[in-house]
Amino acid sequence: MPHLPKNLINRGFKQSVKIFAYSYSALLICYLILKLIFWDRLWIIALIGTFIPLIFFPIFLLPLIGLSIIKKRWFSIISAIGCILLISWLHVKYFSPAPLDITDSQPSIKILSHNVGWYTTQSPTLVKLIQQQKPDIIFLQEIVQKHTERAFTWLKTDYPYQIGIPPVGILSKYPIVSSEILHLADHPETQQRAVINFNEQEVVIYNMQATGPWFAKYKLLRFIKIPVYKYDQRSPEILDLVERVQQETLPVIVAGDFNMTEETQDYYNLQKVLQDSFRKSGFGFGFTWPHGWELKFLVKRSNWKLNYPVCRIDYIWYSQHWGAKSGAVLDATESDHLPVGAELVLLKQARL
Structure with missing residues (x-):
């Protein structure tokens, strides 16, 4: 040749x-x-x-x-x-975080949020993560019955206040005054709203799971179909959340899997009423998804995995009553989402 x-x-x-x-x-x-x-x-x-x-x-x-x-x-x-x-x-x-410079006298609360990916995250792994981070409130998405039967039970001593209704769950060291299941914009995805008693102050918390984008086939010509990126179901859910937050009079924390990046209009709309804890006090891109994806669709019979996330879709948000002391992406579990954590400081009490 x-x-x-x-x-x-x-x-x-x-x-x-x-x-x-x-x-x-x-x-x-x-x-x-x-x-x-x-x-x-x-x-x-x-x-x-x-x-x-x-x-x-x-x-x-x-x-x-x-x-x-x-x-x-x-x-x-x-x-x-x-x-x-x-x-x-x-x-x-x-790369220019601005965490709060606070005194120890100001009450703070540690938050952990994690989409456990249904059956992929094992209960011992989840418990280990929580015991290492020692958060005060835990927001979980895509949980299944095995998590409520095992992980929730094992953590009952440290987190006596629990709401585990798959596919979402909340664990708290602080008393839960009330709770309800939501379906934002009347969509099938499940969210939670609860009120906790923190430092003699009632706080509203939302556990968020937004509808994820997907690819649908679009007929361009009679014999030609192209994949089209569909994300329109998420926007009504975010707008519904924004309206609910605007009506809240108590301090608010919203955490979970939002299935949106920072470049979306949905992010901009949410940023009008809440602040992003990682963007305020974290360092770097904060990518959380997808971790551990198998790339068999590229190379058959391979064990290649994408262990470096390329999108940020998991967030911890807070209202003007709070400030962010720290924000971080945490160690991986078996889920394709990385957990996120934040420490928030209560700056001002709300009038009851």
Whole structure:
């Protein structure tokens, strides 16, 4: 078999890099313009936004490509400016936490939230996580009967106040005054609302599980179907939650699996009434999903797993009555979601 000349290979490689650089730049500009106009009302913009900031990282390659391969001054200058803007954005948004500087006299509460992934998370693993973190309140999503029969029972001494109604559950060191099951926007997904007595102050807590996005087939032509990213069922649930929070007069904590990223309009709407504990006091991207996904759909008969989450969809939110002392993504269990934790400080009492 004849070998291709080395200069032909180099020429082909350089041409491929040029095509990538120009195509990526054009697609990125189109994305930013369309997002500015439509936000995530276009499904393709919503899908791309799911993987921000990862999609922005190739920008760092563009100045190098401009200098060594494209060799156009204007391209190198524009891409260098893009790098500076990206670094500034990453620093401000992801790497500049502002945790509260508080005194020990101010009452604080530790929160843990975890989507246990139905049967995947074993009860001993869940108990070990809780005993290591020692939270005051635990929000659990996608629990099954085995969790209420085993983990809840084993933790009864430390967490005497429990509401375990699969697929959601709450464990608390503080008395639960009242509780109810919710179906936001009358959708099938199950949520919880409860009132606890913390430091002689009643606090409203919501255990959240929003409808997840999925891909549906869309008939483009008679014989052509394309996958379309569907996420429209989540938005009414978030709007319902926002309306409920606006009507609350007590301090509020909302935690759980929201199935949305920070680049969505749903996140923006929720941010109007609540504050994101990790974004206020955590450091980094805070990705929580998907952890441990098997990649057999890419390579059959392989044991490859995606152990590095690429999306942040699990949150702990709080009302203006609180401040965030810390926020973190915790060690993995068997679930495809990583647990999240936060320590909140009660800044002001609500009038009863």
